[in-house]
Amino acid sequence: MIELRDVSVVRDGVEAMRVAHLEVKSGQRVGIRGGNGTGKSTLMRVLAGLIPPTEGTITGLPRLGRIVLLHQHPYLFRGTAHDNVAYALRVQKKPEAGARDWLARFGAAHLADRPAAVLSGGEVRRVALARAFCVEPDVLLLDEPFAALDEDGAEALERELTAFSGTLVIAAPELSATEFDRVVDLIREPDARGRHIDTV
Amino acid sequence: MSFLADGFVEAWRLITSGSPEVFHALGVSVLCTLLAITLAALIAVPYGAWLGLFRPRTGRAQVFALRVGMAFPTVVIGLLVYAMFSRRGFLGSFDLLYTRAAIITGEFVLAFPLLGSLAHGAAASLDRRVTETALTLGATRGQALRRALGEIRPAIAAAYLAAFGRCITELGIAITVGGNLRMRTRTLPSTIQWELTRGNFAAALAPGLLLLGLACAAAVVTHRLSREAQR
Numbered sequence: 001m002i003e004l005r006d007v008s009v010v011r012d013g014v015e016a017m018r019v020a021h022l023e024v025k026s027g028q029r030v031g032i033r034g035g036n037g038t039g040k041s042t043l044m045r046v047l048a049g050l051i052p053p054t055e056g057t058i059t060g061l062p063r064l065g066r067i068v069l070l071h072q073h074p075y076l077f078r079g080t081a082h083d084n085v086a087y088a089l090r091v092q093k094k095p096e097a098g099a100r101d102w103l104a105r106f107g108a109a110h111l112a113d114r115p116a117a118v119l120s121g122g123e124v125r126r127v128a129l130a131r132a133f134c135v136e137p138d139v140l141l142l143d144e145p146f147a148a149l150d151e152d153g154a155e156a157l158e159r160e161l162t163a164f165s166g167t168l169v170i171a172a173p174e175l176s177a178t179e180f181d182r183v184v185d186l187i188r189e190p191d192a193r194g195r196h197i198d199t200v
Numbered sequence: 201m202s203f204l205a206d207g208f209v210e211a212w213r214l215i216t217s218g219s220p221e222v223f224h225a226l227g228v229s230v231l232c233t234l235l236a237i238t239l240a241a242l243i244a245v246p247y248g249a250w251l252g253l254f255r256p257r258t259g260r261a262q263v264f265a266l267r268v269g270m271a272f273p274t275v276v277i278g279l280l281v282y283a284m285f286s287r288r289g290f291l292g293s294f295d296l297l298y299t300r301a302a303i304i305t306g307e308f309v310l311a312f313p314l315l316g317s318l319a320h321g322a323a324a325s326l327d328r329r330v331t332e333t334a335l336t337l338g339a340t341r342g343q344a345l346r347r348a349l350g351e352i353r354p355a356i357a358a359a360y361l362a363a364f365g366r367c368i369t370e371l372g373i374a375i376t377v378g379g380n381l382r383m384r385t386r387t388l389p390s391t392i393q394w395e396l397t398r399g400n401f402a403a404a405l406a407p408g409l410l411l412l413g414l415a416c417a418a419a420v421v422t423h424r425l426s427r428e429a430q431r
Contacts, residue, residue: 045332065336065337068336074329075327091343131337135337
């Protein structure tokens with residue numbers, strides 16, 4: 001179980017995110033809902049162990065590589081779509097031959113040999129999703145994963161999310177509470193510079 | 201006017217006839233420069249990139265030291281290397297003063313801060329998602345550093361060529377620790393200096409034209425790589 005207590009992140013003197021208490025139990029599906037600038041992406045990066053909190057404690061974080069974050073705007077490395085997925089498999093010491101299959105699962109098999117630099121926003125997301133899922137992590141953190149996906153892409157993602165058995169955290173401005181075990185709202189306190197988290 | 205024209209004609213003749221002295225100096229210059237900057241790049245580029253990507257606690261001081269190193273006068277670098285390799289220096293027993301190895305050492309010292317600083321700049325301005333993505337996919341810090349180096353490859357190549365341009369035209373180090381020995385440690389810049397002191401304008405111009413060609417080629421490639429890096 002991942003647990004955050006009194007966690008805040010301060011950047012250049014401004015509080016980017018504050019969470020009084022958050023628990024993510026093993027195998028749970030947690031939605032993090034919040035408008036623009038409420039600190040969703042910062043919280044996801046804290047949960048991924050990529051940035052340390054300025055204050056507070058975090059316990060139960062799996063090591064990097066077992067907890068995978070898909071950024072709100074995913075970054076594809078230089079090279080082809082295939083190279084990107086193969087890289088993830090390589091660092092996980094898995095056979096790179098599986099890269100095309102993972103791309104196919106997100107309807108991106110035809111993009112395999114295209115340079116990442118020429119892909120559209122939706123295509124980048126499909127490749128980045130294939131790259132994140134191929135790791136088969138214990139915890140998957142997806143920051144606005146449906147953004148820029150067309151109907152086919154969204155269906156493929158829904159299918160993979162249903163099949164995923166690990167812990168899942170999805171951050172987005174709008175989330176349906178019925179699809180998650182828990183949905184927490186990140187809200188901006190109107191009279192304070194900081195934000196706090198509240199459970200719905 | 202005829203002095204200049206005659207000089208060019210004679211210089212061109214020296215080049216096209218394959219003057220052994222000029223082409224030996226070209227060989228020494230290119231060999232020493234390539235070895236020095238390649239050795240420097242092997243250490244300075246990962247080091248500079250590491251400073252830019254992972255921002256260690258003493259990173260600012262180290263970047264400052266690299267920048268001071270970039271501004272170091274080359275004659276002073278030559279003096280320091282001279283002090284190292286002179287008989288009373290701590291590496292004097294190796295008897296390397298006035299050899300190509302001494303020139304390579306001096307140019308290594310010259311190129312290191314330049315390569316380190318440029319690699320740091322490129323890495324520091326790299327999108328933080330590169331290392332974050334690599335780390336979150338399970339890469340070690342070393343693997344993430346290698347990935348980041350791959351992303352800034354054009355900038356690294358441009359830094360390499362900038363170091364080439366700086367070292368190939370270097371005179372202070374070549375004379376101070378190379379000794380300007382004919383057919384041994386004489387480089388293109390030191391040939392120019394030597395021939396000019398003897399009043400041989402055409403003989404000075406021939407290596408000058410070769411040097412100009414090399415520097416222009418390095419500048420063109422650097423420019424192209426810089427444009428690619430900006431894409």
